[in-house]
Amino acid sequence: MTFADWRLEGDWIKNCSCAFGCPCDFNARPTKGYCEGLVGMHITKGHFRDVKLDDLCFCVTVHFPGALHEGNGEAQPILDERASPEQRDALGAILSGENSAEGTLFHIFSLIVTRMHDPIIAPFTFVFDRDGRTARIIVPGVIETEVEPIRNPVTGQPHRIEVVMPEGFEHRMAEVASANISSMGAIAFKTEGTHSSLAHVVQTPQGVAA
DSSP, X not given: OOOOOEXXXXXXXXXXXXXXXXXXXXXXXXXXXXXXXXXXXXXXXXXXXTEEOTTXXXXXXXXXXXXXXXXXXXXXXXXXXXXXXXXXXXXXXXHTSTTSOTTSHHHHHHHHXXXXXXXXXXXXXXXXXXXXXXXXXXXXXXXXXXXXXXXXXXXXXXXXXXXXXXXXSSOSEEEEEEEEEEEOSSSOEEEEEEEEEEEEEEEETTEEOO
């Protein structure tokens, strides 16, 4: 099957309600039995067909009542207000999974989400430092999330933890950190001191390229 030509390269954040390490990454059940969280990206370089997507941001909040592979999830896209109508359509075409091969991130996402809320178009603050294990996404009135290093509870010193997944469909390597989340959109929830993955990724119709 031939898919539209697209590529997203940039900074990737996944923050969720699981304990550090996120068992969902290994097809285990979520820490609390359900999953609430978000993925967000600052596209440093990207395109969909001939529509350039450089320097745009997006975020998707999610809720799953059980393990992700059991489906029945709901999601809400949040798109950068700087995107033109053509760019918004391009991002929607990528996130839909219709232009991705079977078993890739966005294709899997399309299979396990059964309720898609209307997208929000809003201004983004996106700050990212993978090596420093710090990050921040702010969409006023919609989402606020902060990431910091996991700290030793006795000494207060920061931990450094890398997860390497040579066959991962989301990323190949990520720094594990600690997240606080306040989601105020259609999928409202809060977490404190829960899991964060920070990665540099390249996604294509055939999956992770780097």
